[in-house]
Amino acid sequence: MMAAIPNGVIAETVGSRGVVRVRGEVDLSWSQEVRRAILDALASGHPVAVDLSAVDYIDSSGIAALVEGLQRARERRQPFVLVAVSAPVRAVLELARLDGVFTLAASADEAFAAP
Amino acid sequence: MSMSPASLPSPVRGSGSLAFLAELSQALALSLDLDVTLQQTVDRVLDFMQAEAASLFLVDEGSGAPAIECRICAGPIDVRGLRLAPGQGVVGRAVAENRIQIVADAASDPRVWRDVDRSGGFVTRSLACAPLATAAGPIGALEIINRLDGQPFCSDDGELLGVIAAPAALAINNARMAGRLLEQQRLKREFELARRLQRSLLPRRRRGGYPVVAVNRPAHEMSGDFYDHFELAGGRIGFVAGDVSGKGMDAALLMVRAASLLRWIGKEGASPATWLERANDELCAGPRDGRFVCALVGWCDPATMQVVFAAAGFPPVLVEREGRFDEYRAGGPPLGIAAGAAFDETRLDLGTGTLFAFSDGATDVRDHGGAPLGVAGVRELLARGGGRAPAARLRTLLAALRRRGLVDDTTLLAVAPPGAQAGGMVLERWITADAANLRALRGALRTALDAIGVDAALCERLVLAVDEACANIIRHGYGGDPRGGIGLKVRRDGALLVIELADQAPCADPADLRPRPLGECRQGGFGLALIDAVVDDWRLENGPGGRGNRLILEKRIAGHRQAEENE
Numbered sequence: 001m002m003a004a005i006p007n008g009v010i011a012e013t014v015g016s017r018g019v020v021r022v023r024g025e026v027d028l029s030w031s032q033e034v035r036r037a038i039l040d041a042l043a044s045g046h047p048v049a050v051d052l053s054a055v056d057y058i059d060s061s062g063i064a065a066l067v068e069g070l071q072r073a074r075e076r077r078q079p080f081v082l083v084a085v086s087a088p089v090r091a092v093l094e095l096a097r098l099d100g101v102f103t104l105a106a107s108a109d110e111a112f113a114a115p
Numbered sequence: 116m117s118m119s120p121a122s123l124p125s126p127v128r129g130s131g132s133l134a135f136l137a138e139l140s141q142a143l144a145l146s147l148d149l150d151v152t153l154q155q156t157v158d159r160v161l162d163f164m165q166a167e168a169a170s171l172f173l174v175d176e177g178s179g180a181p182a183i184e185c186r187i188c189a190g191p192i193d194v195r196g197l198r199l200a201p202g203q204g205v206v207g208r209a210v211a212e213n214r215i216q217i218v219a220d221a222a223s224d225p226r227v228w229r230d231v232d233r234s235g236g237f238v239t240r241s242l243a244c245a246p247l248a249t250a251a252g253p254i255g256a257l258e259i260i261n262r263l264d265g266q267p268f269c270s271d272d273g274e275l276l277g278v279i280a281a282p283a284a285l286a287i288n289n290a291r292m293a294g295r296l297l298e299q300q301r302l303k304r305e306f307e308l309a310r311r312l313q314r315s316l317l318p319r320r321r322r323g324g325y326p327v328v329a330v331n332r333p334a335h336e337m338s339g340d341f342y343d344h345f346e347l348a349g350g351r352i353g354f355v356a357g358d359v360s361g362k363g364m365d366a367a368l369l370m371v372r373a374a375s376l377l378r379w380i381g382k383e384g385a386s387p388a389t390w391l392e393r394a395n396d397e398l399c400a401g402p403r404d405g406r407f408v409c410a411l412v413g414w415c416d417p418a419t420m421q422v423v424f425a426a427a428g429f430p431p432v433l434v435e436r437e438g439r440f441d442e443y444r445a446g447g448p449p450l451g452i453a454a455g456a457a458f459d460e461t462r463l464d465l466g467t468g469t470l471f472a473f474s475d476g477a478t479d480v481r482d483h484g485g486a487p488l489g490v491a492g493v494r495e496l497l498a499r500g501g502g503r504a505p506a507a508r509l510r511t512l513l514a515a516l517r518r519r520g521l522v523d524d525t526t527l528l529a530v531a532p533p534g535a536q537a538g539g540m541v542l543e544r545w546i547t548a549d550a551a552n553l554r555a556l557r558g559a560l561r562t563a564l565d566a567i568g569v570d571a572a573l574c575e576r577l578v579l580a581v582d583e584a585c586a587n588i589i590r591h592g593y594g595g596d597p598r599g600g601i602g603l604k605v606r607r608d609g610a611l612l613v614i615e616l617a618d619q620a621p622c623a624d625p626a627d628l629r630p631r632p633l634g635e636c637r638q639g640g641f642g643l644a645l646i647d648a649v650v651d652d653w654r655l656e657n658g659p660g661g662r663g664n665r666l667i668l669e670k671r672i673a674g675h676r677q678a679e680e681n682e
Contacts, residue, residue, distance in 0.1 A: 025557070028586040029550035057557065057575075059582050060642040091575060095648055096641060097633045 005054055009037045018046040019083075019108055023054035026062030035065035042072050042080070049108040053084035058092050070102060079103075081111035135163050136278060143286035153187050156283055157257075161189040163279075164272065166259040168237070170194060172206050173247075173255035173287070183210055183255065190260070192237050204228030209244040209256040215277050216244045219267035241267040245277040247284035254287060256280075310336050313367055316374050318344055320506070326417045327354045328506045329528040330513055332476075332521060339366035340474050340524035341374040345382060347414055353381045356429070356528045357410040358474040360449070366406065373398065373408045373450070387413045387425035391447060391458040395427065398451035407449040411472050415530050420465040422530055425458045430478050431490050432461075436468035438501050440494050469505055469531040471497055476525030480516045488519070504609030505529035541567055541605040541612070548589045548599035548618070556603065557582055567607060569672050577614070577670060580649040583642035584616050584666050592620030592664065607672075614650075614668040622657040623664050 007024030018041035022034055041048045050066065052058075066082065073080030081103045085093070093099040105111035139156060146152035153171060161169040168190025175182045175198070183206055185197040202211040205226050209216045218224045221239040242260045246253035257280040262268060310333075317331060321344070329342040339359035347353045355377045359370045373394070380393050390412045398408060411432065413424025424432065428449030434441045447458035473493060480488050488496075496515045500508040509527045516525060542563035546552040557578050564574040585601055593599035602617040630644035646653060646668065656665040 025554055027550065027553050027557075027582060028589060029553060057578075059579065059586060060645055061586065063641075088575060091572065092579060092645075095576065095579070095633075095645060 005056060009034050011037045011041050013044065013046065014108070016046055017108065017112055018042070018044055018048040019051060020048065021051040021054070025057035026055060026065075027057065027059045028061050031059070031061035031065050034062060035068060038065060038069040039072060042069060042076070042078060045076075045078065047079035047081070047112055048073065049081045049083045049105070049111050051083045051108070052086055052089045055086050055089050058089050060096070063092060063096060063098065066102065067098070079112065081105050081108075083108050083111055132163075132275060132278075135159070136282070139279065140282040143282045146286060146290070149286060149290040150187075152286070153283065154189075156279075157187045157189045160257065160259065160276075160279055164259050164276065165263045167191065167261035167263060169257070169259045171247075171255065171257055171283070172199070172210075174210060174253070183207055186255075199228070205242055205244045206256045206258055209246045209258075210253045213246050213248060213253050215246070215273040216242075217268050217270060217273045218242045219269075240265075243268040243273045243276050245273065245280040247280050247287065249284050249288045254284060254291075257283060306336055309364075309367070313338060313371065316371060317342060325352070326415050326420075326533050327352055327528065327530050328509060329354075329356065329526065330506075330509045331524070331526045332513055332517070333524050334476065334521055335362055335524075337362075337364055337367035338524045339370050340476065340526040341370050342526050342528050343374060343378050343381075345378065347382070348384055349416070350418060351414045351416045353412070353414045354424075354528060354530060355381060355410065355412050356472050356474060356526050357408055358429070358476070358524065358526065360407050360409075362524070365404075369406050369408065372401070373410070377410060377412060381412060381414075386460065387423055388458045388460040391425050391427050391450065392456065395450040395452075395456050395458075396454050399454035401451075403451075407451040409449045409474070411445070411528075413530075415465070415470075417533050420467075420532055421462070422465045422470055423460060423462045425460045427456075427458060430473060430475050433471045433490070433494055433497065434463065434465065434468050435471065435497065435501075436466065438498070440498070442490060442494075465530065465532070467532055469508075469529055472528045472530075474524065474526040476521060476523035477512070477516055477527060479523055480519045480521060480525075482519065488516075503611055504607075505531045507608060539607060541607050542603065543605075544603045546585075546601050546603075547597055548593045548601055548620075549597035550586065550589055553582055553585055556585065560603075560605070563605060564612075567672075569612070573670075573672065576649040577612070580646045580668060581614060581616070583645050584668070587642055588616065588618045588620060588664075588666075592618050592623065610671050612670045612672045614670070616666045616668075617663070619658070619663050622661050623655060625655040625657070628655055 005024045007030055010021045012019050020037050020041050026034055038050060070080050083105050084107060085104055090099065139159065143152055143156065157169050157171050170185050170188035172183045173186050175184050181201050182198040185194045188194050199207045201207055205216045205218055208226055216226065218227055219241055221227045221241055227239060240261050242258060244256050244258040247255040247257060257276060259276060320328060327344040331338060331340055331342055339362055341357045343355040345353050357373055357377060359366045359373060376394050376397055380390050385393060391410065409428035411424060411426045411429040413422060415422045424445065425447065426445035427447045432443045432445065434443060443461050445459055445461050448456050477493050478487060478489050482488050482492055496512050497508060500511045509529055512527055542560060544556060544559055546556055560578050560581055561574055564577060581603065588601050599618060599620055604615040606613045628643060630647040631641055633641060633644045633648060650668040650670045652669040654667050658664060
């Protein structure tokens, strides 16, 4: 059995984009940290990509943090993209019928490439 | 002070009668061997009453002509075994009239029957006889002959004899009742032994990946019904359900014969039709007493869930697939009626379905309107337990039939994929209401669900549902107070997974728990919607006194990967 990924969220700025990397299992115990990191990244005014490739599990409070980020970004007309969404996250988004609401991209580069 | 070695009654006639009676009563009441005690009683009466001879007669309760027989005597001649007709002689008259008889002068009294004297050279001069009276009438008589002092017996002698006869009658009566009780107990023990022997013929329930389960309920002590299951070549499992006509011991003995025959022919690997043909010919060759045997025989291959069966006078078989029932009428006459009969074979792919067979004890049960349930009625009762393990469904069906009143032996048998038979606790955990505990709980649930063969995608969704439910309890139930507790129980009942989450938080109003529509882009409040999307059914039960909630989630897991059962 694979070792569990430790929970964590890292926000960095790459060029003119904010990237929020989340890993582990997002649940009620720390989803507020994820929410804070996303809102902080958006506060910088940059386009924001949330990298979910290392997320093994996400509950409704984690999804709520993503939804809040999306709503905040829309208000400010900031691009907000979910990047490299892992299968467990995708399954929950589908279950919540939110998979069509978010912009999904394979990578941050793809997400912000000129259309 | 000197003590006499045995405090025997006074040898002086009439004196010390109270002490004598007290001692006699006690000896009779405490008697372990009534024959010995009665002999001692008669000896003492002889001594106490100062008579030449004394004898005790008992009414013969056995078959044949009614008679009063001398069972115990004391004196110069042995008249034991002497039988008198009712009313014959003084003894017969004492019994017939239930009154003390006194004969002062035997030579001139017409009541006296003198054959005894003639044969033994003994001369009866005077006699007294008291009936052994019980609530149900006299059971015999106590007689004394000839006073030692040569005087005739007087009415005082008769009364005294009557008083002595009373405890003797009581003791004999008690002993007889005890004997009858003992006989009843012996019969009951033998019956119980036969019943246990018969039940021991039924195979034990097999667990862990076994496709056949059956229950049997005799209407009386002994059963004419039976079932069997056993391994056959190639991993197949043979099964038998049988019903011998009639009830009671005769039917039970035929059941033993039929069950053995069907087992051994089946084990030889015969096809179901041939299996019945051979059993029929064998039963027809045996003693014919008008009894016959209805039977269903077949086998199931657990690897392919292909089932083949044949029936002889047995009610139709029901096959349930996804809640729909098909009826299979398998032809063929009951066994033991006509040699050379042929039987049809039915072959079907059971898949994830369940085959139900039942003896006519089930279909003959009356519904509330008094009409027999029939196959349709049994099917209706079965449909109510859909989704549960076959063993639980058979038990529920049997309970429903018993509530309506079983009048005949009843056997129920189910064949289903091995995975469907499993049941029991999958996981039991208790955590404090702290979100930090959720990750470990999810891990334990994943492991447990994987172990029972729930596929990975469904497993993740169920983990999510439980996690969301716990999060709701932590946030809304306990308001974030981590001192509260959450109990998780995951049970499997056949194809149904039942998840129960219990807390001690203030009761939630079930009306407040309405899942919000999914797909709405909102920040929260869709935990319950996720739960609703994952499970088939959920409900909230409130605890007593405004505290405590039980959230029950149910999910059918049939059709998903069936793991090897390691029960």
